[in-house]
Every structure is written in C-alpha cells, then in structure tokens.
Amino acid sequence: MFDINELILKKAKEIGFGDFVVLSYETQRRQVRFANNEITVAKNWHYQKSVIFAEYEKRLVSTELTTLDEKTIEETLKMLFKTAKAMEPKKDYYGIAEGPFEYRDIPETFDRKIVELDEPNEYVEIAINSALEEGAKRVAGVLYTDYNKLYLTTSNNVEAFDEGTGIEISVRAFVDDVASGHGTNSVRVLKRFDPESAGRKAGEIAKLAINPEEGEAGKYDVIFDPLAFANLLSYMSFMTSAFAVEAGFSFLVGKLEQKVASEGIVLKDVGNMPNAYGTRKFDDEGVPTQETTIIENGVLKTYLLNTSLAKKYNTKTTANAGLTMPRAWNIYLEAGDYSKEELFSEVKRGIYITNVWYTRFQNYVAGDFSTIPRDGAFLIENGEIVKPIRNIRVSDNFQRILESIAALGKELYHIHWWEVRTPVFTPYVLVKDVGITKATK
Amino acid sequence: MHELVEFAVEKALEFGAKYAEARFEEHSGVNIVMKNGNPEGLGMRADRGIGIRVLVNGGMGFASTNVLTKESVSEVVKKAVKLAKAASKVRNRPIEFSEERFHEVYYEVRMKKDFRDYSGEEKMEYLKLIEEEVLNSGGNVPMRFLSYQDWIARKYFVNNEGAKVESVIPRVSITYNLVVFEEGQVEQAPFVQTAFTGGLELIEKAEPWKRALNDVKALQRLIKEGKKPPEGKVDVVISPEVAGIAVHESVGHPYEADRIFGREAAQAGESFVKPDMLGKRIGSEVVTVIEDPTIPNSWGFYLYDDEGVKARPRYLIKDGIITEFLMNREYAYYLDTHSNASARAINYDREPIVRMANTYLAPGDYSFEELIEDVKLGVYMVSFNEWNIDDRRYQQRYIGREAYLIENGEIKHPVRRPILEITTKGLWSSVDAVGKEVEFYPGTCGKGEPGQGVPVWMGGASARLRDVVLRR
Numbered sequence: 001m002f003d004i005n006e007l008i009l010k011k012a013k014e015i016g017f018g019d020f021v022v023l024s025y026e027t028q029r030r031q032v033r034f035a036n037n038e039i040t041v042a043k044n045w046h047y048q049k050s051v052i053f054a055e056y057e058k059r060l061v062s063t064e065l066t067t068l069d070e071k072t073i074e075e076t077l078k079m080l081f082k083t084a085k086a087m088e089p090k091k092d093y094y095g096i097a098e099g100p101f102e103y104r105d106i107p108e109t110f111d112r113k114i115v116e117l118d119e120p121n122e123y124v125e126i127a128i129n130s131a132l133e134e135g136a137k138r139v140a141g142v143l144y145t146d147y148n149k150l151y152l153t154t155s156n157n158v159e160a161f162d163e164g165t166g167i168e169i170s171v172r173a174f175v176d177d178v179a180s181g182h183g184t185n186s187v188r189v190l191k192r193f194d195p196e197s198a199g200r201k202a203g204e205i206a207k208l209a210i211n212p213e214e215g216e217a218g219k220y221d222v223i224f225d226p227l228a229f230a231n232l233l234s235y236m237s238f239m240t241s242a243f244a245v246e247a248g249f250s251f252l253v254g255k256l257e258q259k260v261a262s263e264g265i266v267l268k269d270v271g272n273m274p275n276a277y278g279t280r281k282f283d284d285e286g287v288p289t290q291e292t293t294i295i296e297n298g299v300l301k302t303y304l305l306n307t308s309l310a311k312k313y314n315t316k317t318t319a320n321a322g323l324t325m326p327r328a329w330n331i332y333l334e335a336g337d338y339s340k341e342e343l344f345s346e347v348k349r350g351i352y353i354t355n356v357w358y359t360r361f362q363n364y365v366a367g368d369f370s371t372i373p374r375d376g377a378f379l380i381e382n383g384e385i386v387k388p389i390r391n392i393r394v395s396d397n398f399q400r401i402l403e404s405i406a407a408l409g410k411e412l413y414h415i416h417w418w419e420v421r422t423p424v425f426t427p428y429v430l431v432k433d434v435g436i437t438k439a440t441k
Numbered sequence: 442m443h444e445l446v447e448f449a450v451e452k453a454l455e456f457g458a459k460y461a462e463a464r465f466e467e468h469s470g471v472n473i474v475m476k477n478g479n480p481e482g483l484g485m486r487a488d489r490g491i492g493i494r495v496l497v498n499g500g501m502g503f504a505s506t507n508v509l510t511k512e513s514v515s516e517v518v519k520k521a522v523k524l525a526k527a528a529s530k531v532r533n534r535p536i537e538f539s540e541e542r543f544h545e546v547y548y549e550v551r552m553k554k555d556f557r558d559y560s561g562e563e564k565m566e567y568l569k570l571i572e573e574e575v576l577n578s579g580g581n582v583p584m585r586f587l588s589y590q591d592w593i594a595r596k597y598f599v600n601n602e603g604a605k606v607e608s609v610i611p612r613v614s615i616t617y618n619l620v621v622f623e624e625g626q627v628e629q630a631p632f633v634q635t636a637f638t639g640g641l642e643l644i645e646k647a648e649p650w651k652r653a654l655n656d657v658k659a660l661q662r663l664i665k666e667g668k669k670p671p672e673g674k675v676d677v678v679i680s681p682e683v684a685g686i687a688v689h690e691s692v693g694h695p696y697e698a699d700r701i702f703g704r705e706a707a708q709a710g711e712s713f714v715k716p717d718m719l720g721k722r723i724g725s726e727v728v729t730v731i732e733d734p735t736i737p738n739s740w741g742f743y744l745y746d747d748e749g750v751k752a753r754p755r756y757l758i759k760d761g762i763i764t765e766f767l768m769n770r771e772y773a774y775y776l777d778t779h780s781n782a783s784a785r786a787i788n789y790d791r792e793p794i795v796r797m798a799n800t801y802l803a804p805g806d807y808s809f810e811e812l813i814e815d816v817k818l819g820v821y822m823v824s825f826n827e828w829n830i831d832d833r834r835y836q837q838r839y840i841g842r843e844a845y846l847i848e849n850g851e852i853k854h855p856v857r858r859p860i861l862e863i864t865t866k867g868l869w870s871s872v873d874a875v876g877k878e879v880e881f882y883p884g885t886c887g888k889g890e891p892g893q894g895v896p897v898w899m900g901g902a903s904a905r906l907r908d909v910v911l912r913r
C-alpha cells in the first residue's frame with residue numbers, strides 16, 4: 001500500500017499541509033467465541049484503511065480513509081485542509097519525528113503458520129477439554145488469530161513497514177454459578193501457543209472455588225494473581241501517558257522524580273519485546289519502539305511521550321506516539337525472586353485474588369478506586385489456602401497499592417484479554433494491607 | 442449500496458446458509474478535543490463497510506469488510522458461511538431464531554439545526570463556552586478536558602426473511618472532565634456527558650456549559666464546606682442520575698438474556714437472574730423499571746433493532762415484579778417467545794447482541810419535597826463518580842460526588858464521598874417512594890467482544906431508600 005501512501009502524501013503537499021502522516025493497514029482478524037462448551041459464533045474481519053494525521057500551521061486534523069481511489073483521496077484532503085485553515089492553532093504543538101530511522105526485525109512477532117492456519121477450532125476444543133478434565137462443568141471464552149500489515153509514510157522522511165501475527169485464547173471455566181476460574185494465553189508465533197495451560201488454570205481455580213463463603217471487610221495482605229494485577233497495571237498504563245496526565249486522568253500528575261512505588265519496583269513499557277502482543281517496530285510517527293523505564297526503584301522517571309510532547313517538556317520521545325495521545329505498547333513489571341510457594345508463605349492472614357474486573361475511579365488524580373474480584377478468591381492463613389470466599393471488593397488507592405508491594409514472584413506472565421487491553425507482563429504480587437469492602441444489605 | 446447488501450444475502454443462501462443477514466453502515470461526523478484551553482485537533486470520521494451474519498447447520502458465522510466491491514463482498518460471504526459450518530461441529534444443539542414479523546421500512550431522525558451545516562470552528566464554540574464558564578467561575582480548575590462529537594449513522598439491513606430496514610440517525614454529544622484544586626485538595630467531575638440523537642438545537646437547549654459551571658461550584662463547595670457523611674443505617678434519596686446508573690447496572694444488565702444463558706460468561710459475565718425468576722419479586726411495589734428504545738431524541742434511540750425487529754417499550758420490573766428480559770431472536774427462541782428488539786451492533790463490523798437502549802426508573806407520585814420531608818437523617822446523592830458491580834450483577838457500589846446531608850426533612854451541608862455498597866435485592870427492596878419528575882443521562886454501555894460501546898440513556902425519577910447502610 002506504499003503507492004497509496006505516496007499518492008496521499010503527494011496530494012497533501014500540493015494542497016499545502018505541513019506535517020503529514022499516513023498510516024495504512026491491512027488486517028485479517030479471526031475470532032471464535034465459545035460458551036457452555038460450544039462455539040457461539042465465529043467471525044472474520046478484513047480491513048484496508050489509511051489513517052491520516054495532518055498539520056497546517058499548528059492546526060491539527062485527522063481522518064480515516066476507507067475508500068482509496070484518487071478522487072476520494074483528493075476530496076477528503078481538500079475538505080481536511082479547509083477545516084484546518086478555519087481552526088485555531090494548538091499552541092503547544094511541536095511537530096513530528098524527523099526520519100529516516102533504521103528498523104530492526106523483532107524476533108517472534110511474525111509467523112506465516114498463523115497466516116496460513118485454516119481452522120483454529122481444534123485449539124478451542126483443547127482449551128475446553130483441559131478445563132473439563134480439571135473438573136469444570138461449563139467453559140466459555142474466546143480465541144483470536146491476528147494478521148496485520150502496517151505501512152507508515154510521513155512528510156518527515158519516514159517510510160516503514162511492519163508485519164505481525166498473533167494467536168491468543170481466554171478461557172473461563174465454571175463448576176457452578178459461583179465457582180469459576182480464568183486463564184489466558186497470548187503469543188505471536190504458533191509454536192509458543194498453549195491453549196491447554198489456559199484451560200487447565202481456569203479449571204483448577206474453578207474447582208478450588210467450590211462452595212465459597214461470604215468474605216469479610218477489613219485490611220488484608222493480598223496476593224494478586226498475574227491476571228488480577230495485570231488489570232490494575234493495564235489501567236495504570238493509560239495514566240502514564242503524558243496526555244492523560246495533562247487531561248487530569250492520572251494519579252501521577254506532578255510526581256516526576258518522586259517516589260510512587262515501593263523500593264525496588266521497576267515498571268517499564270517495552271515496545272520492541274519479542275513475542276509480546278503489543279509489540280511493533282515503530283510508533284505512529286515512525287520512531288523505532290524501545291524499552292522505557294517509567295518507574296525505577298520506586299521513583300517515577302518519565303511519562304510516555306511522542307515527539308511533540310517530548311519537545312514541550314524538553315526531553316526525548318519515548319516512542320509511544322499516538323500523535324494526539326501517547327500510549328503504552330507492553331507494560332512490564334520486573335519480576336522479583338519469590339517462588340509462588342514462598343510468596344504464599346509470607347502471608348499470615350490474607351486473600352489470594354485470581355482475577356478482577358470493573359476497575360473504576362472516584363478520583364483519577366488522587367488515584368482512589370475500587371475493583372471487583374471475580375472467579376476464585378481465597379482466604380489464606382499461615383501461608384495456606386483455607387477456603388474460597390466471595391462478594392468482596394478491593395477499595396483502595398493506586399499509589400498506596402504500588403507503595404505497599406511487599407514481594408514479587410520470580411516468573412513473569414503475559415496477560416492480554418477483554419479486561420486487560422494493554423498487554424501486561426507481571427509476576428504474582430504480594431501487597432500489604434489492601435482495603436477490602438463488601439455490600440451491607 | 443442497496444444492491445450490494447441484497448447481493449450479500451442472496452450469495453449467502455446460494456452458499457448454503459439457512460439464515461442470512463447483511464448490514465451496511467456508514468458513519469460520518471466530526472470530533473473535536475480541547476485540553477486546558479488548547480484545541481487538540483479535529484477528527485473527521487468517515488467509516489463504512491458491510492457485515493454479514495449467517496446460520497449454517499446450526500452454527501453462526503459473521504464476517505465483515507470495508508472493501509465494497511462485489512468480489513470482496515462475495516469473498517466475505519463465503520468466509521461467513523465457512524466459519525458457521527466449522528462452528529456447527531462444536532455445538533451441542535443448533536442455534537435457532539424466533540419467528541418475527543418483518544417490515545420494509547425507512548426512518549430517520551431529523552435535525553432542526555443540522556450539524557453538517559456548521560464548521561469545526563463553530564462547533565468548537567460550544568467547548569469555548571464551557572471554558573469561559575469554568576474559567577470565570579472563580580475556582581481553580583487547572584485540568585479541563587472537553588470533547589465534542591457528532592456523527593450520522595446510515596444503515597441498511599436486509600435478511601432473507603423479508604426485512605429491509607433503512608435508517609439515518611444523527612447523534613451529537615459533549616463530554617467534559619474538570620479537575621478542581623482548592624485548599625490543597627483535589628476533586629473532579631470526570632466524563633460528564635450531554636448527548637442526544639438529533640441536531641445542535643438539543644445541545645443548545647441543554648446548555649452543558651451551565652452544567653459544567655454547576656459542577657465546578659459544587660466541587661468547590663464540597664472542598665470548602667464538605668463534611669463526613671453519616672455512617673450506618675440511614676435513609677438515602679437518590680437523584681435521577683444515580684437512579685439511572687442503578688437501573689442500568691442492576692436491572693438492565695442482569696435481564697439481558699444472553700448473559701442469563703451464559704453467552705457472555707467469559708467477558709461481561711453471567712447473571713443472578715434465572716429464567717424461572719420471571720414473575721418473582723425483586724423490589725418494593727413502587728419500583729417499575731422501563732427500557733424504551735423509542736424515546737424521541739434519546740441517546741439510545743432506534744425504531745428497529747439490528748435484526749430488523751420493531752422496537753417497543755419493555756417493562757423489566759413492574760410494581761416490583763420481574764416481568765420481561767431483554768432478548769434478541771436467538772434467546773427469544775430458547776425462551777419460546779418473540780424478540781423484544783434488543784439486538785444492537787455499534788457498526789458494520791460487529792455482530793448484533795442483546796443490549797439496553799434507554800433504561801429508567803418509572804415515575805411515582807412524590808414531589809421532591811415530599812421525598813425529603815420525613816427523612817430524619819440521611820443523604821441526598823445527586824451525582825456519582827466511582828461505581829461498579831460484580832459480574833453476576835448483585836453487589837454494587839456508588840460513591841457520591843455531589844451529595845448533601847438531610848436532617849429533619851431539610852437539605853444541609855455537602856457531604857464527602859458517601860458510599861452506598863448494596864445488593865440488588867437490598868437496593869430495590871428499600872425503595873419506599875419514587876418522585877414524579879423524570880430525567881435522563883447519557884452513557885456508553887460496554888459489552889461484547891470485541892467491545893461494543895453503545896449509546897444509552899439512563900435515568901428516571903428520584904427515589905427514597907429507607908434504612909440502608911451508608912459508609913464513608
């Protein structure tokens with residue numbers, strides 16, 4: 001599609017635009033959804049589009065072209081230009097990245113076997129059966145296969161191409177209405193795909209969760225399963241964007257170089273990580289993706305930036321464009337040195353939370369939030385799981401949670417599913433004195 | 442375009458589908474963002490494509506494309522049929538649809554002040570009005586995220602059972618996030634939206650800039666005069682906005698038949714409601730909850746759903762009794778009844794699934810003064826920030842943003858963050874009086890995978906809850 005990009009860029013220059021970005025893509029995406037041990041629907045999406053970002057004397061406009069003939073392109077650009085000219089400038093706009101850049105191939109991001117995979121239903125059956133073997137009665141979930149081609153051309157000497165694949169599954173198993181467990185597996189190459197592990201984990205937790213008792217409100221040491229902690233980190237990923245900080249959607253406002261997490265905590269965004277679901281070779285302005293340390297030894301070091309925001313704050317881009325809003329690619333919480341058993345043995349009286357959903361904020365800037373455990377949650381006494389519990393809510397503050405991390409598991413898990421939209425790498429995490437509440441009537 | 446849609450349905454039957462539908466959608470519009478006084482940019486939305494859904498051997502397949510040639514559509518139909526066939530092999534029972542009466546119909550929502558006739562800069566004026574009101578309020582509001590959005594959705598739906606439904610629906614919306622810093626404290630009004638189907642005249646009448654000023658003043662007052670709310674068993678009067686989120690979360694969602702039957706189990710979850718609970722009591726006699734897609738100019742408006750079924754008001758709860766679930770054709774069939782037109786898709790590239798439209802607590806016969814006058818000790822919750830509910834829709838919580846103490850029948854000083862954390866049955870059983878006046882608030886309801894955020898209204902009348910536990 002570079003010929004289309006070139007055509008669009010040529011016309012844009014003729015019309016009089018300044019900074020100009022065309023990101024064209026072709027996508028083939030497939031989904032198999034299942035519930036009650038059967039497939040409920042199978043889907044296929046095909047997209048061929050060009051996303052345009054354009055600047056005229058600091059006036060910013062954008063659109064998406066879905067019809068790629070010359071006439072439509074020309075008419076659209078003229079309309080965009082007319083709109084841009086009539087607007088007021090964005091005073092704090094400082095441009096896009098100047099190319100050219102060199103791009104390196106990132107291992108394990110493309111696999112022709114996924115492109116050529118005719119029929120993925122056997123993986124669904126493997127996941128369902130492994131959950132049933134663990135003792136589940138009903139299994140639900142979703143499988144995706146992805147194939148994307150990206151073509152980026154900018155007015156500032158960037159021409160970049162990336163091709164990626166992925167396959168992933170999310171499995172929720174039920175023994176009965178209130179005993180359930182969840183497991184996921186997301187990879188970029190077929191040989192790494194393990195739908196069985198997702199099914200087994202879901203089934204195992206569901207079985208452990210039978211006959212839950214009402215949980216009690218209070219302060220507890222909580223072990224967050226990677227699935228549960230990934231949810232919090234996924235929300236946090238948005239809050240690390242400089243855009244979210246400026247717009248008042250982040251508890252990290254005004255906290256650069258301040259301590260925001262317990263000592264030893266290292267949180268990164270890694271855009272070029274092999275076999276990670278969010279990995280891309282370059283960001284939306286063509287800067288090669290990189291590893292960015294957001295929190296180092298508990299101290300906030302940077303927000304996620306594009307070129308314009310970086311210039312505004314006299315620093316370098318972190319290669320996270322989004323031209324309007326920088327975004328994280330893969331959030332990565334560095335592992336600790338605890339085995340799972342050692343982590344549990346640290347807990348005298350606490351709760352093991354295997355999954356959460358519906359994280360919402362009373363105040364984004366203060367970081368006050370709550371989130372609801374779903375699937376198995378278990379009371380821990382003296383390092384042992386004593387019983388499953390239900391009907392509780394985590395009601396706390398984001399920064400307090402980060403500052404109260406007491407121990408981290410030594411293995412990292414890659415989490416990406418319906419509730420965790422930014423891919424996250426996280427270990428099991430032990431947090432001290434977490435606020436737990438519950439309904440009172 | 443009509444021809445291509447009809448071609449898709451014919452092709453699907455030719456390839457062996459028992460049921461086939463095709464839906465063309467074109468969405469065109471504008472969004473404008475202003476952050477802390479700076480225009481962040483204007484986005485022109487121009488999206489269109491076609492989605493095909495089929496049943497083959499009892500399996501369901503869906504495929505879509507934005508490449509609108511006969512060749513491409515034919516390819517997509519072939520894919521949908523192939524997917525459905527393969528899916529049918531991993532089914533215990535075939536998927537069937539209820540029988541419905543279908544229509545050939547065209548409908549549109551007319552705009553008095555057509556937003557297509559106004560420039561981006563003219564639309565930006567609405568955001569500037571909010572800026573002005575907020576900056577002149579005398580409060581310190583350093584973070585201001587404002588957005589304007591409009592779009593027209595043109596749809597053409599055809600199935601092989603005689604439905605041909607064409608519609609043109611314009612939508613317009615303004616949203617803001619305002620962060621107030623005073624006296625070293627921070628309070629915020631996030632994602633406050635004003636939204637309609639229709640033209641700019643509706644925004645101008647609603648005056649979201651006045652609402653923004655009220656929000657800033659209320660937050661300032663909360664910081665300066667706010668006290669702790671009472672704790673323990675008290676009465677709580679909830680406003681139409683709070684009643685709206687409560688009916689949406691704890692009545693609308695658990696009555697969605699696809700959740701009840703487990704189809705959304707791995708995503709939005711299931712429901713505490715079971716099919717045999719129809720006819721059972723869930724709330725007091727004064728509680729009636731209505732779901733109505735047909736309210737003119739409502740944010741959730743439609744007259745025919747995305748399976749071509751004619752919409753009507755649905756009584757989810759009548760006088761405290763569960764009376765109806767939200768159903769599409771698949772789940773109506775399992776319940777041996779007809780669809781009540783709850784199937785919605787946000788765009789051509791999504792399957793229609795069971796959704797709400799406009800959900801509200803039906804009015805009672807109390808004036809607002811009557812709701813308050815015999816409350817000895819309680820809280821009036823006007824708006825909320827944090828809210829959530831478990832995935833069976835039984836344990837919910839709402840934390841007040843603007844809220845006031847009620848003492849001996851009078852509204853007193855603001856209270857900080859009163860927390861109502863309560864079960865669904867506990868909540869609706871505690872209502873002893875419902876107000877006369879109805880108001881609606883827009884929202885984007887999330888469900889489905891991939892996600893389908895659909896426009897909905899939530900609201901209704903104010904309600905008085907007796908003897909509920911309030912926390913702080």
